[in-house]
Amino acid sequence: MPPEVVYPPRCMSHTAPATNCYAKENAQLRAAFHWPSPTRTSAWDITRMNADKTFTILDKEQLIPGQTSKLVVSAPQIALKAKPGNFVILRIAEKGERIPLTIADTDPEAGTITMVYLVMGKSTAMLDELDKGDEILDLCGPLGKPTHISTEAGTVVCVGGGTGVAAMHHIAKGHHRAGNKVVAVIGARSKDLLLFERELGQFCDKVLIATNDGSAGVQGFVTGVLQDYLENESDIGEVVAVGPVPMMAAVAETTRPFEVKTTVSLNSIMLDGIGMCGACRVTVAGDTRFACVDGPEFDGHEVDFTELSNRLAAFKTMEQAAHDHYCKCKCDD
Amino acid sequence: MTEPIKKKKKPLAPRVPMPNQPPAERVKNFEEVALGYTYELAVNEARRCLQCKKPLCVKGCPVEVPIPQFIAHLAEGNVGLAYETIKTTNSLPAICGRVCPQENQCEGACILNKKDQPIAIGRLERFAADQYVHIDACDLLTGRRDCVPVDPSKRVACIGSGPSSLTVAGYLSSRGVKVTVFEALHEVGGVLVYGIPEFRLPKDRIVAKEISALGLQEVEFVTNSVGGKTFSIQDLFDRGYQAVFIGVGAGLPKFLNIPGENQNGVYTSNEYLTRVNLGRAYDFPNYDTPVIRAKNVTVYGGGNVAMDAARTALRLGAESVRVVYRRTVADMPARREEIEHAEEEGVIMETLAAPLAFSGDDRFNLTSVKLQRMELGEPDASGRRSPVPVEGATYELDTDLAIIAVGTRANPLLISNEPELKLNDWGYVQVDEKTGETSIPNVFAGGDIVTGAATVILAMGAGRRASKCIAKRLGCEREGD
Numbered sequence: 001m002p003p004e005v006v007y008p009p010r011c012m013s014h015t016a017p018a019t020n021c022y023a024k025e026n027a028q029l030r031a032a033f034h035w036p037s038p039t040r041t042s043a044w045d046i047t048r049m050n051a052d053k054t055f056t057i058l059d060k061e062q063l064i065p066g067q068t069s070k071l072v073v074s075a076p077q078i079a080l081k082a083k084p085g086n087f088v089i090l091r092i093a094e095k096g097e098r099i100p101l102t103i104a105d106t107d108p109e110a111g112t113i114t115m116v117y118l119v120m121g122k123s124t125a126m127l128d129e130l131d132k133g134d135e136i137l138d139l140c141g142p143l144g145k146p147t148h149i150s151t152e153a154g155t156v157v158c159v160g161g162g163t164g165v166a167a168m169h170h171i172a173k174g175h176h177r178a179g180n181k182v183v184a185v186i187g188a189r190s191k192d193l194l195l196f197e198r199e200l201g202q203f204c205d206k207v208l209i210a211t212n213d214g215s216a217g218v219q220g221f222v223t224g225v226l227q228d229y230l231e232n233e234s235d236i237g238e239v240v241a242v243g244p245v246p247m248m249a250a251v252a253e254t255t256r257p258f259e260v261k262t263t264v265s266l267n268s269i270m271l272d273g274i275g276m277c278g279a280c281r282v283t284v285a286g287d288t289r290f291a292c293v294d295g296p297e298f299d300g301h302e303v304d305f306t307e308l309s310n311r312l313a314a315f316k317t318m319e320q321a322a323h324d325h326y327c328k329c330k331c332d333d
Numbered sequence: 334m335t336e337p338i339k340k341k342k343k344p345l346a347p348r349v350p351m352p353n354q355p356p357a358e359r360v361k362n363f364e365e366v367a368l369g370y371t372y373e374l375a376v377n378e379a380r381r382c383l384q385c386k387k388p389l390c391v392k393g394c395p396v397e398v399p400i401p402q403f404i405a406h407l408a409e410g411n412v413g414l415a416y417e418t419i420k421t422t423n424s425l426p427a428i429c430g431r432v433c434p435q436e437n438q439c440e441g442a443c444i445l446n447k448k449d450q451p452i453a454i455g456r457l458e459r460f461a462a463d464q465y466v467h468i469d470a471c472d473l474l475t476g477r478r479d480c481v482p483v484d485p486s487k488r489v490a491c492i493g494s495g496p497s498s499l500t501v502a503g504y505l506s507s508r509g510v511k512v513t514v515f516e517a518l519h520e521v522g523g524v525l526v527y528g529i530p531e532f533r534l535p536k537d538r539i540v541a542k543e544i545s546a547l548g549l550q551e552v553e554f555v556t557n558s559v560g561g562k563t564f565s566i567q568d569l570f571d572r573g574y575q576a577v578f579i580g581v582g583a584g585l586p587k588f589l590n591i592p593g594e595n596q597n598g599v600y601t602s603n604e605y606l607t608r609v610n611l612g613r614a615y616d617f618p619n620y621d622t623p624v625i626r627a628k629n630v631t632v633y634g635g636g637n638v639a640m641d642a643a644r645t646a647l648r649l650g651a652e653s654v655r656v657v658y659r660r661t662v663a664d665m666p667a668r669r670e671e672i673e674h675a676e677e678e679g680v681i682m683e684t685l686a687a688p689l690a691f692s693g694d695d696r697f698n699l700t701s702v703k704l705q706r707m708e709l710g711e712p713d714a715s716g717r718r719s720p721v722p723v724e725g726a727t728y729e730l731d732t733d734l735a736i737i738a739v740g741t742r743a744n745p746l747l748i749s750n751e752p753e754l755k756l757n758d759w760g761y762v763q764v765d766e767k768t769g770e771t772s773i774p775n776v777f778a779g780g781d782i783v784t785g786a787a788t789v790i791l792a793m794g795a796g797r798r799a800s801k802c803i804a805k806r807l808g809c810e811r812e813g814d
Contacts, residue, residue, distance in 0.1 A: 077563055091519055097612060097621035098519070122621060138519040140557040271612070271622075274517050274559055275745055276584040277604035281595055288588065288595065293745060307595055310697035314597040318623035325618055 055090075055139040058112060060132050064193055068118050068163055069128060070104070076111030078103075078141045084174030085147030085265065085297055087167075088115070089273040091138035092126045099123045100270045100292075102167035102242075103142060113141075116166030116195070122322040143273045144296050147171045147240075147263075154237030155181040157229060158204075159222050159251050161243025162188070165195040167265055168242040176203040180237070183208065183229065187222035187247075191215035223250045230258045238263060241300060245309045252300035262300035266291045268308060269315070283307050348450040349378040356677040360647050363531040363615060366674055367431070372412070375460040379407035382452050385444055390454060393442030395794025396423050396500070400439060400454055407457055415461040423458075424503030424547070425496065425793065427539045430459025432529060433790045434668050463539075483551045484509045487807045490574040491515065492560040492747060495523020496789045497580035497780030499547065500796030501803070506550035508809045513574070514552060517559040517746075520611060523582060524789070527611040528603075530641050532648070533671075536610075561750035566776060576775045576803045579762060580796065583781035585742045589633060593691030594737075598625060598699030602634070602642045602738035609645050627734030630654045631702055633688055634738035635665035640672060642736040643680045655683040655730070659707050659720040685709075685720065689727060691735060702732045741786045748782075761785055769799035777803060 059072035078088060087102045105114035119128050130136070156175045160168035165186050176182045184200040187210040194216060200207050209217025210225045218225050222243075230236065238261045241251035248264040255262045268280040268291045275293035282291050283304040289295065352368040353359075359366050370378065382404040390400045398419055406415035419426045435441070435455035443451035487510045491498035494516035502512045520526050525540045534540060548554070558564060560581060569577050586601035588594055605624065608614040612622025630646040632639045635658040643654045656675070658665060661684050665672060676682065685707040693699050706726035709718040743760050755772035757763045762771055762778040769777045779795025781787055804810040 077558070081563060093621075095613070095620045097623075138557050140517065140519070140559060140563075142562060143559065271604055271607055272518060274562075274584075276586070277607055278586050278588070278601045279604045283595060307697070311595065311597060313696075314625075315623045318617065322618045322621060322623070 055136040057130055057132055057134050057136065060130075063116065063195055066119070068116060068195065070114060070116045070166070071127075071130075072112050072114050073136060073139065074111055075113050075139055075141075078139065079106045079108045079111050079113050082106045082113060082142035083146035084149070084170040085144060086142035087144050087273075087296065088113070088139055088141030089143060089270065090127075090136055090140070092123060092130070093137060096126065096137065097123055098138075098140075098271060098273065100143075100267075100273055102170070102265070102296075104166035104170050105173070106170075114166075116163055118163040121319050122326045125323065125326060140273065144292060145294065147174055147297055149174050149178045149180075150237075151178045151180070152237075153178075153180045154235045155183060155205075155233070157183045157185060157226065157236055157239045159185045159226055159239065159241040159243070159247075160187070160196070161222055161241075161247040163195070164241075164243030164247070164265070164267075165200075168240065169196045169199055171240055171242070171265070172200060172204060175240075181205050185210070185222050185225050185229070187211065187225075187243075189213065221250070222247065223254045226251060226254050230255065230260065236260050239300075241265075245305055245312065248300060248303075249305035252303070252305070256301055263297050264300040264303060265296045266298060266303065266308060267296070268311060282311075345445070345449050346377070346381055348381070348453055349374050349456075351453070351456055353674075356674075356679070359532065360678045363648055365535050366532050369463055370456055370460040372410075375407055375412075375457055376410055378453050379404045379457055381445075382408065383444065389442040389444055390439040390452070393439045395438065395790050396429075396797050398423050398426075398439070398458070403461065404452065404454070404457060407461060412461055412464050415457075416465040419458055419461055422797070423793070424500055425543045426458050427462035427543055428496070428525060428534060429790055429793070430455050430457075430462055431534050431539070432788075434788055436669065438790065482509060483511050484809070485511050487511060487809060488513070488574045489576045489578065489803060489807075490569045491578045491580060492566075493517075493523060493580040493582060493780075493782075494521040494554065495580055495582050495780060495792065496525065497792035497796035498523075498578060499544065500793040501578045501580070501777075501779075501800045502547050502552045503550070504797060504800035505804060506547065506552045508804050510804070510807060510809060512552045514554050515558040515560060515564070516554065516556045517563075518611065519556050521554050521556065523580075527607045528638070528641070530606065530610055530645050532644065533641065559746060561747035566751055566754075566773065570775075575807060576777065578796070578799055578803070579747065579771070579776065579778040579782060580780045580792070581744045581747050581782050582792075583741045583761075583786045584744045586737070587740045587742060589688055589737055589739060591688055591690050593693060593699075596691055596693040596699045597697050598627065598693070598733055599691055599735045599737070600625075602632075602638045602736050603741070605642055605736050606638070606645065609649070615645075615649055624649070625734055626650055627732075628652045629731045630734045630736065631683070631688075631730060631732040632656045632736045632738055634658065634740070635660070635667055636738060636740070637667045637671055639736075639738035640667045640675045640680075642738050644675055644678060646734065646736070647678055647680065651734070653681065654679070655681045655732075657683045657686050657688060657702075657704065659685065659687040660709065660718075661685065664717075683730075687720070687722070688735075691732075699733055699735055700731065701729050702735060703727055703729055741781075743782055743785070759785060767798070768802040769795055770802065775806070 056074045061070045082103050087100050089098045101115045103113050104116045158168050158172040172182050182204045183206045184204045185208045188194045189212045208225045210222045239255050240263045241248045242265040271277045271279040273292045280291040281288050284298045285302040384401050388401045403415040403418040439454045440451040445451045489512050491514045494514045506512045586603045608624040613620040614622045614624035626649050630651045632643045643656050646654050686704045689703045689705050692701050706723040707720040710721040712718050755763045762782050764778050769779045771778050777799040779799050780792030
């Protein structure tokens, strides 16, 4: 059974941090970790000559207050090319890191893409500070291989957990447009935390729900609902799962005895997202593959999920340090 | 009657050494190691040049810098003229003077190399460029006092913003072509920015300035744009570009293919250097990109990238850094200077050793590597003695950070999305040797995506060849070219 996802504590203050606080905190951290002082100080604007490209946030909606939000961002070039399954890499500030986010929806005519994020560390907390009208510094995409959508897949069961429901939504939509029958299975801890229920309802033949507390749908996990569905229905061409690693692993184990094709969208650590570094490497059927260019979707029955979750923990201490440091500055203010 | 005194040949002075930051100091910072010549040192070195009538050095330079001429200006103390002379064929001299393997190129071809020490051409180029790095790129490239006005109807797109594309941008924009450079990452410069570390090539002081000089020639840079993903080659033609130059490099890392390679703590050199150079991970948490800081580091490979990674790890506070190489130090493909610098700084050369497996703890973190002792066998057909394992001689080394620097292959993103583009047997783009044109008309390619991982200056040479052909087709080649 998939364990419940534990989120790090968040700072709810929305005031801008004081810069001197950063300096003080940085010095303390550096001393604690025995790191040498930085040497490069000057600005770096010269090589960022991003000709008239701005990525403005046109709309922001809090899906789960303080935790999950949806952004509609102006990015005409990406909107034109993006297909279900693609993702973007973004950077929020000059000193920021590159983080991957799945494209949850596109509107090529309006020139926008939709992204859904869960606030779980410094970068997503910083993203959450942005509002309608603000700009995202760097947005690169669409990246990754698009979902393989066959027009003769039969019924496609799309399973989503947590923020993964947003990514799953785009894939489900693609299957629906190709003429496949789509059944969505979504899960959350309770009713209030369910995502995209309404959107999925607009085109899915069925939306099956599982909540841990039973406040909506069936009590339990999505795998329970999926198990029932697999036992009682036939003509299931494919199962797609997007969500936390333990959930995707559990889905793959649920479908394995039924021998149903199972596709998972992997969320490994990424740096460039264009196949240059191998930070996102995963083992699939014994081979090393790069999630950013060979994926992010792979056959769930062949993915080494244990390795993936171990690799996701690679920077845990540093992530925590960066996040605590960010929160402390904000809250002290 | 006295016999005329035979003019005695003056013995040649030795090559003027380059001042460096002392090793004990420099391992604690990311500042440039080689400090560069002073005016006096540069003039002294320039005066050693014999001013050959048929200079071999120029033939050794992929972009054909008029070397004797610029050195003559330097010998007379006229740094400005020297710089202008270099800039007529080389749009990035401050970079080339630093990172070119001159011993295999201009300096390797220098006639003095036969008996004596060659002229320090690279150091002189660097000296001249550093004094002027720069503005007025246009004047200097065209050799005229006025810039050719950019004609907006002549448009060329470069994919990738590394050295080959920057050369194309410099050459064509100085001839009035509107050039747009598309870069996938968020900073322009390719390997100059994400690969070569700050202590060899300062980013703000040198790279940013050389690139911004191109901005003055109305070169447009578009970041976050991935060829093959954000746009296709056809999109570029649809948008009115008349020619396309592909300079996407060879960025796909190779692995060792041994057990345990996917454990935490095993990085490719691309990942490690990108985190540190592009992400400024050495300044975490001031910058957000994290990188592992380790006690015992092992680096696999013997090229420049391996030296860069090893020296970076030292600067990030490692207690021991070893470069593991299956042959000897003499066989390493890295530049001599880089190997010497690394050794001075305390990098241990673990030669005649090959990795067999990585092991880790129960939390998937790297703890040690198993190595195979090697010895040099009989010379093979190429005359090189190939390493063979010494039977039974394996040993373990503690390591909590392993960096794999055993080379790269062609960047897959663009070429896998452009089926029309013909590739050669090694998976690199196939081009016409003279013009650099690919199998698609008016699409040119150069640099590592054609040759496989090579040097900055070879990429620039390829860019220059393609530029000449593009300029001719667009009808904007200068007379005499």
